[in-house]
Amino acid sequence: MSAERTRTVGDVLDxxxxxxxxxxxxxxxxxxxxxxPVHSDPVAAAAAGFGALAATPTHVxxxxxxxxxxxxxxxxxxxxxxxxxxxxxxxxxxxxxxGDELRGVRRLVGDERVGGGSGRPPMRRITLETTFVxxxxxAAVEWREVVLERGVPS
Amino acid sequence: MxxxxxxxxxxxxxxxxREVGPITPTDIVRFAGAGGDFNPLHHDPAFARRAxxxxxxxxxxxxxxxxxxxxxxxxxxxxxxxxxxRFRAPVRPGAVLRFTGEATGLGDLxxxxxxxxxxxxxxxxxxxxxxxxxxxxxxxxxxxxxGRS
Numbered sequence: 322m323s324a325e326r327t328r329t330v331g332d333v334l335d336x337x338x339x340x341x342x343x344x345x346x347x348x349x350x351x352x353x354x355x356x357x358p359v360h361s362d363p364v365a366a367a368a369a370g371f372g373a374l375a376a377t378p379t380h381v382x383x384x385x386x387x388x389x390x391x392x393x394x395x396x397x398x399x400x401x402x403x404x405x406x407x408x409x410x411x412x413x414x415x416x417x418x419x420g421d422e423l424r425g426v427r428r429l430v431g432d433e434r435v436g437g438g439s440g441r442p443p444m445r446r447i448t449l450e451t452t453f454v455x456x457x458x459x460a461a462v463e464w465r466e467v468v469l470e471r472g473v474p475s
Numbered sequence: 476m477x478x479x480x481x482x483x484x485x486x487x488x489x490x491x492x493r494e495v496g497p498i499t500p501t502d503i504v505r506f507a508g509a510g511g512d513f514n515p516l517h518h519d520p521a522f523a524r525r526a527x528x529x530x531x532x533x534x535x536x537x538x539x540x541x542x543x544x545x546x547x548x549x550x551x552x553x554x555x556x557x558x559x560x561r562f563r564a565p566v567r568p569g570a571v572l573r574f575t576g577e578a579t580g581l582g583d584l585x586x587x588x589x590x591x592x593x594x595x596x597x598x599x600x601x602x603x604x605x606x607x608x609x610x611x612x613x614x615x616x617x618x619x620x621x622g623r624s
Contacts, residue, residue, distance in 0.1 A: 345509070352502075352509035352537070354495050355544035359552065370478030370553070378543040378555050382536050385511030401514065402526040406535040411543075411558040 328396055334427045334449065337387045341421040345383050346376050353377055366418075376417040381453050381462055384425055397429070397447060403471045407446070412463040423461065427451040430465075442472025481554045484590040484612040488578045493545045496571035498533060503568070506537040532565040538572060538596055538604050545574045546594065550610045556584055557609040563602055570598040576606075581614060588614035 328334060350360035358365035359375040366374045394401050417423070430450045437443030447468040455461050503517055512534045515522035523531045539560040547555050566572065576594035583589065590612045596604035 349509045349540070350544065352506040353540035353544040354493075355548055357544075357548045357552070369551070375552050377540065378547050378552055378558065379536065379540040382510040382512075382540065385513075387511070390512070390514065402516070402522070406562060408559065408561040409535065409539055410560070411555075413555050413557070416553045416555075 332429050336426050337384045338424045339387050343419045350377050373419040399470050407467040407469045410465040422456040423453045425451045425453040445470040481611045481613045482550050484578045490576040493574045498570045500568050503533045535562040554611040560606040572596045
């Protein structure tokens with residue numbers, strides 16, 4: 322919506338809250354070809370010291386189900402068909418297990434123009450960071466995404 | 476309660492390789508459903524062509540997730556501390572991803588022995604993902620099993 326103010330660095334872009342669910346852990350483990358039984362077998366998870374089935378390391382990507390990516394892309398003024406993800410970064414304080422109640426706040430932490438020259442248009446580079454906090458208020462996982470919007474040749 | 480030991484790692488220790496593929500459109504759709512990424516670039520060939528690709532490409536998070544799961548199947552998800560992934564080239568249906576990596580050094584993170592790893596995914600000779608990771612390791616100084624939670 323044009324009335325919306327443009328997001329600037331430091332702004333909160335969206336918030337998400339979800340519970341780590343056994344079915345989703347299994348689905349995501351299968352989709353990423355994980356073989357460790359701690360993601361699928363409660364006995365194996367318990368034997369490894371987990372209080373419940375362990376989530377795979379990039380499990381919080383499932384927050385995509387609870388986010389409106391298209392709205393966020395619009396809020397940032399990006400053209401979806403020119404957007405690619407350049408890199409991702411994870412920092413782990415503890416592994417996630419089934420039953421964890423997570424809240425993630427996504428912030429815009431960088432917005433710059435990069436590259437260009439020798440006939441190539443510059444790209445816009447957006448850096449987004451989400452810290453997922455558990456029910457006790459402790460940070461469990463940090464996820465940083467660098468999104469690139471390819472420029473339009475002039 | 477028993478906990479798993481971290482892996483014993485020296486500089487140069489290789490992560491056991493894994494191959495995944497050939498990647499099919501179904502693999503990409505399965506990941507889209509698992510993660511909730513419904514960007515049409517990853518399932519709608521007409522949209523992908525308008526975006527300048529010759530067909531759908533996988534979302535980077537798919538190969539990043541495969542790399543992460545490959546790594547923690549070996550080192551234990553409870554021992555992964557940091558993971559940085561750069562996407563270097565699109566992954567298309569038909570690609571066979573080959574994951575390789577090795578320890579590049581040992582160190583200490585918040586008082587815990589760790590190893591730095593250099594990791595990659597390649598399709599044939601082409602590197603499509605480059606990554607680095609920090610994992611907790613058993614450097615021989617641990618008195619017994621150590622777990623964080």
